[in-house]
Amino acid sequence: MTRSHDDNIRQDVRNVLHPYTPLDKIAVTGPMVIRKGDGVYVEDDQGRRYLEGMSGLWCTALGFSEQRLVDAAIRQMRDLPYYQIFAGRSNEPSIELSERLLAMTRHLGMDKALYANSGSEANDAAVKVIWYYFNAVGKPEKKKLIARERGYHGVTVMTASLTGLAGNHADFDLPIGRVLRTGCPSAYHYAKPGETEAQLVDRLMDELEALIAREGADTIAAFFAEPVQGAGGVIVPPESYFPKLQALLKKHDILLVADEVITGFGRTGSMFGCDTYGIRPDLMTVAKALSSSYMPISATLMSSRIYEGLVEGSKRNGSFAHGVTYAGHPVASAVAVEALKIYEERDIAGQVRAVAPRFLRRLHALDAHPLVAGARGVGLIGAVELVRDKASRAPFDPASGVQARLADAVLEEGLITRSLRDTVALCPPLIITEPQIDEMFDKFERALETTLAFARSKAMVD
Ligand SMILES: Cc1ncc(COP(=O)(O)O)c(C=O)c1O
Structure with missing residues (x-):
């Protein structure tokens, strides 16, 4: 049945909270x-x-x-519409997806994948993984997270706290603790009069170094960065930004999480933003184009160093007690596998x-x-x-x-x-x-x- 536009609007404004919408106005105009x-x-x-x-x-x-994505979903729906990957179970689409995804990111140092449904969950899981890792390797005081002005990492309690946009904090009682804010490398918005991009980067690095010194490197776990900041205003980083940032983080043993939720899978002209900007992250998060968004699916990818820490933690705790019901969902995974095949073939x-x-x-x-x-x-x-x-x-x-x-x-x-x-x-x-x-x-x-x-x-x- 196809409804009229007016029926759609009447139903919708009665029933739904629309994200990023003035709730009083949408009730009048409709989406x-x-x-x-x-x-x-x-x-x-x-x-x-x-x-x-x-x-x-x-x-x-x-x-x-894209018909191939539709066909992949239908085939998988018929064979096995749902299965979980908890407690020693798995399913074939998620096995194939991990193989492909890691083959595409191994040159960036990625070794293991942890699945969820959205970019927010992928970043949220990255935080949990990082905390668990530092506990496992005997550095329990290393917990703070650095994120940038205008950064966007999602809307869960933790990822909205990482997000550096005031609108995502106001009246939600965010950010919660453990988040340190640092500057955004947008010369358009933040360069001082006469300051070149390279000088802006040097100033940001000085400010970051001062922040690290003030807080103590041994209390800081990780830095979250989108290769190109998206929702914060499409901020394309100056050439020297990531090389200098990475050198500084390495010096202080601060992990780098590349949030590739927008930039992953070709957007910047390389398969990943990490390729375009020479980033070598400790963890990467991907979503959106992972399945061309035909099904909800995301992944937190991590290096073997991080994974080995998780193994130690899991030994201590009896299991790695983290996972969402739809992790490795076979239909979402089958669609993602097909999307990755298409990206490579074409x-x-x-x-x-x-x-x-x-x-x-x-x-x-x-x-x-x-x-x-x-x-x-x-x-x-x-x-x-x-x-x-x-x-x-x-x-x-x-x-x-x-x-x-x-x-x-x-x-x-x-x-x-x-x-x-x-x-x-x-x-x-x-x-x-x-x-x-x-x-x-x-x-x-x-x-x-x-x-x-x-x-x-x-x-x-x-
Ligand atoms: C860079 C980045 N990270 C994380 C997210 C959050 O993803 P989701 O909306 O799927 O939770 C987004 C969403 O736009 C994003 O752009």
Whole structure:
């Protein structure tokens, strides 16, 4: 049965809490209800078609209609729709997935996989693994975690605490203890006047070194970092950032967790953000494109050093007492296996490298627009800032309605983007073609023109 749009809205606002939505307003306007997907496009319940410039939530690497993923799910549903991997059980799809996933990450030092359903759980599990590890190796005082301003690692109590965005803390009584905050390597947002990217990195490293000295390296367990910060505003790190960061962490025996929930599986033009930025992590978390998001699944990958610590802990405690019901879910695993096969067969990272120059050229060209500054991107992820004044980078007051006008204008053009404060992010499916990249930016440029006309009509810009 297909419901009318009005029925959908009535039902939905009565029943559901919508994430990241002003709950009072959504009850009045209702959400946009998406009904179908086709390649890089989706269609709403009123038949309007949109180019999905965000792959949902940085998710559907293979677009919205990859038949092989559908077939893999159906096959597995028929054979074995559920089985668990607790207490000495397993299932074949999860066995095959681990083989493939570790084969893809062994060069980064990964040796074992721990499964869950979401990026938040994968990062949450990473924290538990790290604490368990340091207890097992006789360093129980090494427990604090460093995370960055604008970092996004999820919404569980622990991962929302790692997340460096005020909105995720306010009134949730977060962050909880043990989290130390450090700076974000965005020259656009944080460089002092005249400071180069390299100088910003050096200042951040000095600040980090001072933080470590103040807290004591022997109390600090790990540093969490997305190779490219996503929800915090698509922050592409300066070249010297990760080499210097890693050297500093190594010196103080602080583990590095690479949160590859967005950057994993080709997004930056290499299979992992760790490859693009020369990162050699102790743990990695992956989700989203792991299954092209056709099924919920995530993994916490770890080096043999960490795993061996867990073995010691498990000996002491009688078992490794951690796991979620759907860990290694056979249907999610079967879909993920198929996604990984497709990434390899189609050389998805090579495909990203082939079209990224067009994406980045069109993205950087937006900087010429009177309302835009700060274009940045890598591979097929990018963002711009919406500004009232390019020279001072001053944003519009949200009460001006300009951000809202842009959001509406983008939809009117048949495009989906994501607004993160004054940042507008783009992260299309990795299967996007060059003509579709042009279509995406043409739509976005027309939406900017509509917004500029609105801002001028209100005398908010010249
Ligand atoms: C880098 C990063 N880590 C973790 C998460 C949390 O993942 P989930 O929403 O699946 O819990 C996200 C979600 O967007 C993310 O972007």
